[in-house]
Amino acid sequence: xxxxxxxxxxxxxxxxxxxxxxxxxxxxxxxxxxxxxxxxxxxxxxxxxxxxxxxxxxxxxxxxxxxxxxxxxxxxxxxxxxxxxxxxxxxxxxxxxxxxxxxxxxxxxxxxxxxxxxxxxxxxxxxxxxxxxxxxxxxxxxxxxxxxxxxxxxxxxxxxxxxxxxxxxxxxxxxxxxxxxxxxxxxxxxxxxxxxxxxxxxxxxxxxxxxxxxxxxxxxxxxxxxxxxxxxxxxxxxxxxxxxxxxxxxxxxxxxxxxxxxxxxxxxxxxxxxxxxxxxxxxxxxxxxxxxxxxxxxxxxxxxxxxxxxxxxxxxxxxxxxxxxxxxxxxxxxxxxxxxxxxxxxxxxxxxxxxxxxxxxxxxxxxxxxxxxxxxxxxxxxxxxxxxxxxxxxxxxxxxxxxxxxxxxxxxxxxxxxxxxxxxxxxxxxxxxxxxxxxxxxxxxxxxxxxxxxxxxxxxxxxxxxxxxxxxxxxxxxxxxxxxxxxxxxxxxxxxxxxxxxxxxxxxxxxxxxxxxxxxxxxxxxxxxxxxxxxxxxxxxxxxxxxxxxxxxxxxxxxxxxxxxxxxxxxxxxxxxxxxxxxxxxxxxxxxxxxxxxxxxxxxxx
Numbered sequence: 015x016x017x018x019x020x021x022x023x024x025x026x027x028x029x030x031x032x033x034x035x036x037x038x039x040x041x042x043x044x045x046x047x048x049x050x051x052x053x054x055x056x057x058x059x060x061x062x063x064x065x066x067x068x069x070x071x072x073x074x075x076x077x078x079x080x081x082x083x084x085x086x087x088x089x090x091x092x093x094x095x096x097x098x099x100x101x102x103x104x105x106x107x108x109x110x111x112x113x114x115x116x117x118x119x120x121x122x123x124x125x126x127x128x129x130x131x132x133x134x135x136x137x138x139x140x141x142x143x144x145x146x147x148x149x150x151x152x153x154x155x156x157x158x159x160x161x162x163x164x165x166x167x168x169x170x171x172x173x174x175x176x177x178x179x180x181x182x183x184x185x186x187x188x189x190x191x192x193x194x195x196x197x198x199x200x201x202x203x204x205x206x207x208x209x210x211x212x213x214x215x216x217x218x219x220x221x222x223x224x225x226x227x228x229x230x231x232x233x234x235x236x237x238x239x240x241x242x243x244x245x246x247x248x249x250x251x252x253x254x255x256x257x258x259x260x261x262x263x264x265x266x267x268x269x270x271x272x273x274x275x276x277x278x279x280x281x282x283x284x285x286x287x288x289x290x291x292x293x294x295x296x297x298x299x300x301x302x303x304x305x306x307x308x309x310x311x312x313x314x315x316x317x318x319x320x321x322x323x324x325x326x327x328x329x330x331x332x333x334x335x336x337x338x339x340x341x342x343x344x345x346x347x348x349x350x351x352x353x354x355x356x357x358x359x360x361x362x363x364x365x366x367x368x369x370x371x372x373x374x375x376x377x378x379x380x381x382x383x384x385x386x387x388x389x390x391x392x393x394x395x396x397x398x399x400x401x402x403x404x405x406x407x408x409x410x411x412x413x414x415x416x417x418x419x420x421x422x423x424x425x426x427x428x429x430x431x432x433x434x435x436x437x438x439x440x441x442x443x444x445x446x447x448x449x450x451x452x453x454x455x456x457x458x459x460x461x462x463x464x465x466x467x468x469x470x471x472x473x474x475x476x477x478x479x480x481x482x483x484x485x486x487x488x489x490x491x492x493x494x495x496x497x498x499x500x501x502x503x504x505x506x507x508x509x510x511x512x513x514x515x516x517x518x519x520x521x522x523x524x525x526x527x528x529x530x531x532x533x534x535x536x537x538x539x540x541x542x543x544x545x546x547x548x549x550x551x552x553x554x555x556x557x558x559x560x561x562x563x564x565x566x567x568x569x570x571x572x573x574x575x576x577x578x579x580x581x582x583x584x585x586x587x588x589x590x591x592x593x594x595x596x597x598x599x600x601x602x603x604x605x606x607x608x609x610x611x612x613x614x615x616x617x618x619x620x
Contacts, residue, residue: 058082071124071289072113073102077132088139099136103129103151110260111156114288116175118164118265120313121290123188126157130194137196138231144200155205158198161187162209163258164267164280167301169466172265172280173310174297176290176331179494180505181309181415181462186217192228199226199238209253211242216251257358259365263287264351268363268385275391277302277530281383283367284351293333293346295372296381300395300414300473302530304466307458307473308414311335315492317499326492328436335437335489339379339401339410339524343433346372349379354570355591361387362565362594362607378402378521382567386594388536388557394529398551398567402521410524412510413489414473415458419508421445421486423452429485431511438490439509445484451539452476454486454510461505469532477512478525478542478553485511521569523549534558543581547574554581560599567592588613 027046061067062082068075080102084095106113106125113125136143148154165171169183178184189195195214202210215222222242226235259266264284271277278301285295300308314330316322329335333345340346355366368380382398399410426443433439456473465471477484489509493502516522527540536557543552549569556562564581568591576589582601590611598604606613606620613620 054086058085062086071115071121071128073106073125073128073132076102076105077128080132081135084136096136099132100147100150102132103147103154107151107153107157108262109288110263111153111158111160112263114263114286116287116289116291117177117313118174119161119171119184119188120177121175122177122263123161123190126160127188127190127193129154129157130190130197133197134193134229137200144197145204148201148204155201155207158194158201158210159207160260160263162213162253163255164260164265165253165255166267166269166278166280167276167304168253169304170301170306172267172282172299173306173312174265174282174294175287175292176313177310179312180491181306181464182312183306183464183466187213189214189217192225195225196229196232199242208245208249211245212249212251212253215242215246216253220246220251222246257363259283259353259356259358261353264367266353266356266365266367268358268365268383270363270385270387270393271390274304277393279365279383279385279395281365281367281381283353283365283381284369285346285348285372286350291348292331292336294336294338295346295349295351295369296338296367296379296399297336298381298383298397300528300530303469303471303532305458305460305471306415307471307530308337311491313494315495315498317495325436326438329438329490330492332436334411334433334439337410337412339373339399339408339522341373341376341401341403341406341408343407343409343437344374347374348372354380355382357592357609360607361605362592364567364592366567366570366591373401373403376401376403377519378571382551384565384567384592386555386563386565392529392531392536394527394537394555396551396553396565396567397524397526397528399524400521400549400569401524402519402571403516405516405518405520407513407515408522410479410512411489412475412477412512412526412528413507414456414475414528416461416491416505416507417456417458417473419486420455420457422455423447423449424454424484424486426486431485431487438492439487440490440506441488443486445486447484450541453539454508455535456508472531472535474529474531474535474537475510476527476540477510478527478540479512479514479523480542480548481514482524483513485513487511521549521572523551523569525551525553527553527555543579545574545577545579547572550574550577552577552579561604562597564595564597565593566590585616586614 115121198210222239257269266281268279281298311330314327318324318326349369349372351369353367357364363385366382372379380400384396424445429442429444454475458471487509488506491505493504538556540555549572551567578587590608593608596605
């Protein structure tokens, strides 16, 4: 190890022993033994004995301790040092490869950054160290695969928790300025997963040159760079991803489309992150045509008076600023979310998750997202949010982005709503339905000049909740720290509040349909088809080309286990948890997708 060579170098010894007399320090080191004692006892052993001096996010404190013990004990007891490193790898990767911190593109990257720098040190002693770590802790692969998997439309990481800022893209893999490149290359050699290499070359302007310049101890850098370039030249650098979920970190991605038509829904389906999380369990976002259609606020601005304890920071971190449900305006609590229905990779993709207890006294806090393809270019989303709990006032908040909102088929009346001081919403208007084909249509504005398209992107919305009160308001988007420093006070975006009161142990079922589009909407209207139990949802969507979709989404815990209805003069009975029936303009059944349950059309089992 370097330490032994250091102590044997006469020049270094002479140089170090001369310094105290120049700087007039009391800690005079006259001999090699003095130098050794100063480094090993007064510095390394001291911080090992007092780790609070190095307190930091996991695994940075643990990394420093492991390296210090390696310096002191590698020659005599390397196995215990290696065991400690392997334990660091195990704990760092507990949450689908991550430490459990929230903030997809921020704090959630720190574990793999710190782990890579640690592994890089031990690779100098043992070129097979990563292979041995992977054999002992297979989740090491997940750590460096995670941020490949959750990157959406080649442009965004979902903004969850203390993370980035409203609408900002992040096109590159978070690689800590190349610190992770060697570990990723080693994992490619072990697993033959070429996506590791594609990402490295892609983010290096399509070239493998200088990919491994951080690692001067390697003797085969030229061969590695040549092999990386051959992979990129042969297979390209595009990463092809399917819909996926990460159950421990509690994120799911529903993907559709290819190339410029890539679009996706991300779903933060739990509140079990360890640090830097917000009141955002069950929130979701939408990417379409290269933009963040439904954007989260991101990192709280702590530049206002009071810093982290200011009401402005509390707004961003709280529950009401997110697209979720509250009871009596109270915030969420930490709670594990469970995905209890998952159907990816189809023309209808369904994700349903439940986190009971995330709001006080709730036995169900369950959201279902059904992402339905209209064509190769377009999709629409059905959002069903069921909450079973104690008596009270329940509100669901829905926001997309900054822009100009067209209100169609609603009559608005100025209203007032009372919220805690740390809620920044204003301009409340209670909506009355005057046309059953009503909708809200948002023309999104590129206020940060961050979009990758010049097309005007719209977000169309309709709520289908039974006996709800609808309020339209303005919701504050705080400025970034940099913007605040220049006097900018942020933006206001439209918010839709759907409200309903329930009695003890009742279930409120919030239902809405939303569609991103350019130029013209593909949806003429969406409506609920009445089911015997309101907890079961049947939505009919009429398209401008004459086709009709009917989507069935049953409550798995509801009293009614099947639904029956008539559409296009066809009698339908279904006990499927989810089903899609697509009718042609002339009323024929064009396509049926469903789970393993039974579905009858005019008495015929499909």
